[in-house]
Amino acid sequence: MVPQWKQAGDRVALFFLHVAKGAEFIQGGAMRLLLFLVFLPLIPLIARDPAPSGEQSVKPGINAGYLDPELKVDDWLKRFEVESREVFHSRREVLKACELTPGMRVADIGAGTGLYTRLFSEAVGDKGWVTAVDINARFLEHIQARAAQEKQTNITTVLCPQDSVSLPPESIDLAFICDVYHHFEYPMSTLASLLRAMKPGGRVVVIDFKRIEGESSDWVLSHVRAGEEVVRKEIEEAGFRFDAELEIPGLKENYALRFAKP
Numbered sequence: 001m002v003p004q005w006k007q008a009g010d011r012v013a014l015f016f017l018h019v020a021k022g023a024e025f026i027q028g029g030a031m032r033l034l035l036f037l038v039f040l041p042l043i044p045l046i047a048r049d050p051a052p053s054g055e056q057s058v059k060p061g062i063n064a065g066y067l068d069p070e071l072k073v074d075d076w077l078k079r080f081e082v083e084s085r086e087v088f089h090s091r092r093e094v095l096k097a098c099e100l101t102p103g104m105r106v107a108d109i110g111a112g113t114g115l116y117t118r119l120f121s122e123a124v125g126d127k128g129w130v131t132a133v134d135i136n137a138r139f140l141e142h143i144q145a146r147a148a149q150e151k152q153t154n155i156t157t158v159l160c161p162q163d164s165v166s167l168p169p170e171s172i173d174l175a176f177i178c179d180v181y182h183h184f185e186y187p188m189s190t191l192a193s194l195l196r197a198m199k200p201g202g203r204v205v206v207i208d209f210k211r212i213e214g215e216s217s218d219w220v221l222s223h224v225r226a227g228e229e230v231v232r233k234e235i236e237e238a239g240f241r242f243d244a245e246l247e248i249p250g251l252k253e254n255y256a257l258r259f260a261k262p
Contacts (some may be wrong), residue, residue, distance in 0.1 A: 051163035051186045053186060055163060055186045055189045058187060058225060062183055062225075063162060063183055063185060066183070071138040071139070072138075073139060073141075077113050080113050081113060086251055087179060090249065094207065094248055097246045098120075098123075100120060100124055100128075102124055103124060103125065104124045104174060105131075106130045107167060107175045107176065108132050109177045109194070110183060111140075116176060117132040117147075118150065118152065121154055121155050128154055129156070133157075133158045135160060135161070137159050140158075162186055170197070170199045171199070172202055174203050175203075177206045177208075179208060180208075181206050181208045181231055182208055182225060188237075192238060201260060203261075204258070204259040204261075205258050207251070207256045207257075208228075208231060208255065210227065211226065220253075236259075241259060241260050243259055
């Protein structure tokens with residue numbers, strides 16, 4: 001596994017972290033501004049370094065917040081696991097649309113706080129298995145602790161770099177990517193690793209924000225790099241077959257697509 005600090009996005013996050021910490025020892029806003037202006041020209045070079053796979057970043061810095069080694073999970077719980085978030089409010093409907101059966105092996109890609117990891121654990125039962133994959137160890141530690149607390153013994157975690165899901169070949173029946181695809185800084189490399197990890201006939205469910213000029217919020221338009229058509233095209237070009245557009249009650253700001261490995 002490639003260490004996180006060797007990833008391009010990690011270097012951006014660490015750069016800002018170190019500058020911020022250094023500024024704590026310098027009195028006066030003028031000096032902090034000077035530090036920023038001195039290093040500003042270097043940021044594009046840091047951000048656009050290719051991943052070990054050679055792929056260029058499609059959205060430099062998109063994962064800076066998630067790469068913070070001091071990430072506070074409680075702060076993200078307040079953002080992710082609240083009724084105002086569509087994919088939390090409609091979680092049972094999303095779970096039903098995934099059509100899980102006992103014994104399946106599922107990967108929750110970009111698992112975050114583990115909301116869906118826990119739901120999948122219940123759905124696949126003792127004979128199934130759920131792997132929570134994320135780029136931040138703090139999230140995975142939280143998932144492990146919560147699984148132990150709730151006695152969910154069919155959950156494991158994988159810390160991955162930004163250009164790979166780091167899963168064994170042909171080990172997964174279903175991969176779930178919820179509000180995470182737009183955080184794939186190296187989508188082609190990541191999808192190639194996912195294709196290898198899927199069993200023949202395995203399915204991928206992708207849920208992400210609709211990005212429509214004139215309709216989507218300013219936050220979506222600035223934060224999400226591509227809309228549904230581009231996402232579908234990228235996943236198909238990676239070798240997956242488009243299977244269906246899922247109609248999930250309660251999802252208005254998000255679309256849901258299903259793909260399969262031929």
